[in-house]
Amino acid sequence: MTETAVYAAGGVVWRMLDGKLLVLAIHRTKYRDVSLPKGKVDPGETLAETAVREIHEETGIRVHLGVPVGISNYRMPSKRTKIVHYWSAQATEKAIRESVFVPNREIAALEWMPARKAVAKMSYPVDVEILESFLKLVDDGVLETFPLVVLRHARATPREEWTGADTGRPLTSRGRKQAAAVVGPLRAFGVRRVFSSDAARCVETVAPLATALGRDIHRTSAISQDAWDAGTADTRTLIGKRVRARKPAVLCSHRPVLPDLMREIALATATVKGSYLGDSSALEPGAFSVVHLSATNPGSGIIAIETHPPVV
Known part of the structure; x- marks a missing residue:
C-alpha cells in the first residue's frame, strides 16, 4: 500500500433464490446512488478483514470471501486516489435471516436484483466493471x-x-x-x-x-x-x-x-x-x-x- 492512496475493500454479495442468481445493491442515503458494499480500511486491518467488516456494517450480513473479482481505481474530490479491492461473497440464507439491517444515515435501502440487471442499475462505471468481472465467473460456472x-x-x-x-x-x-x-x-x-x-x-x-x-x-x-x-x-x-x-x-x-x-x-x-x-x-x-x-x-x-x- 502507498501512503498517499486511500484503500478500501468490499464485495459482490450474491445468493441463489428459486434457481436465480441475485446480487445485493446498496442505495446510499447521502449520495442517492446505487453501488456495491465497500468501505475504507481501518488502522491495523488487512483488506480481506475490511471487506467482511464493511459488508456486515452496511448490509447486516456476515459473509466469507470467495474469488477476488477486481480492483477499482478512481480520483476522489480531494485529488487522492482511492483503490478498492473486491471479492465475491456468497450470502447464506441463514446469514440473511440473521441480518440486523435497518435504514440509516449511510444506507437507505438494500435491493436484491438479478445479476445482469444490476449492471444497468449501478451508478458508477467502476462498479459496472466489477460486476462484469463477477459475471465472468458465472459464465464459466465457477461461482461457488x-x-x-x-x-x-x-x-x-x-x-x-x-x-x-x-x-x-x-x-x-x-x-x-x-x-x-x-x-x-x-x-x-x-x-x-x-x-x-x-x-x-x-x-x-x-x-x-x-x-x-x-x-x-x-x-x-x-x-x-x-x-x-x-x-x-x-x-x-x-x-x-x-x-x-x-x-x-x-x-x-x-x-x-x-x-x-x-x-x-x-x-x-x-x-x-x-x-x-x-x-x-x-x-x-x-x-x-x-x-x-x-x-x-x-x-x-x-x-x-x-x-x-x-x-x-
Missing part, C-alpha cells in the same frame, strides 16, 4: 468456490540460536505477533480446518487461529521439513483429501515444502502448471496464498490464487 490456504510458518528462532532438535524451534516475539495477525484474514476467507506440520514453529503459528475457531490442530509429519529433508514427505495424500473434502482449510508448513504443496494442488485439480506456482509458494514467514477451487467441480482447475504478505 472453497479455499485451500498455504501458509508459511511465522518467524522462528534461528537455528544457530537454538540448541535443541530443529523440530522444537519456537517462534520469536515477532513470530508470535505474526501468528496473531493471520487470524483475522484467514477467518475472512472462511477457514474452518487447521492442518500443520508437527514442528513447533508451525503449530505455534496456527494455534491462535485454532483457538479463535474452537478447532483442533491436525498435526502431521507428512508436511514437515524433517520429512522433506529425508525424502519421506507426503504432500499428495493430504492435498488429495482436502480437495475431495471441498472444505475451507489452512495448511501450515515450511519454505522448502510449500512448492510441493502448490504443485500437488495443481495436479489434484488438473491445472496446467506454470511459473505462477513458484510465485505463490515463495512466501515470507507469516505470509500465505489463498487457492480458490470450484466447490462443484474441483477438477476444473484452480480458479484464482491470491498471495498475502505478513502484516507484522
Whole structure:
C-alpha cells in the first residue's frame, strides 16, 4: 500500500433464490446512488478483514470471501486516489435471516436484483466493471468456490540460536505477533480446518487461529521439513483429501515444502502448471496464498490464487 492512496475493500454479495442468481445493491442515503458494499480500511486491518467488516456494517450480513473479482481505481474530490479491492461473497440464507439491517444515515435501502440487471442499475462505471468481472465467473460456472490456504510458518528462532532438535524451534516475539495477525484474514476467507506440520514453529503459528475457531490442530509429519529433508514427505495424500473434502482449510508448513504443496494442488485439480506456482509458494514467514477451487467441480482447475504478505 502507498501512503498517499486511500484503500478500501468490499464485495459482490450474491445468493441463489428459486434457481436465480441475485446480487445485493446498496442505495446510499447521502449520495442517492446505487453501488456495491465497500468501505475504507481501518488502522491495523488487512483488506480481506475490511471487506467482511464493511459488508456486515452496511448490509447486516456476515459473509466469507470467495474469488477476488477486481480492483477499482478512481480520483476522489480531494485529488487522492482511492483503490478498492473486491471479492465475491456468497450470502447464506441463514446469514440473511440473521441480518440486523435497518435504514440509516449511510444506507437507505438494500435491493436484491438479478445479476445482469444490476449492471444497468449501478451508478458508477467502476462498479459496472466489477460486476462484469463477477459475471465472468458465472459464465464459466465457477461461482461457488472453497479455499485451500498455504501458509508459511511465522518467524522462528534461528537455528544457530537454538540448541535443541530443529523440530522444537519456537517462534520469536515477532513470530508470535505474526501468528496473531493471520487470524483475522484467514477467518475472512472462511477457514474452518487447521492442518500443520508437527514442528513447533508451525503449530505455534496456527494455534491462535485454532483457538479463535474452537478447532483442533491436525498435526502431521507428512508436511514437515524433517520429512522433506529425508525424502519421506507426503504432500499428495493430504492435498488429495482436502480437495475431495471441498472444505475451507489452512495448511501450515515450511519454505522448502510449500512448492510441493502448490504443485500437488495443481495436479489434484488438473491445472496446467506454470511459473505462477513458484510465485505463490515463495512466501515470507507469516505470509500465505489463498487457492480458490470450484466447490462443484474441483477438477476444473484452480480458479484464482491470491498471495498475502505478513502484516507484522
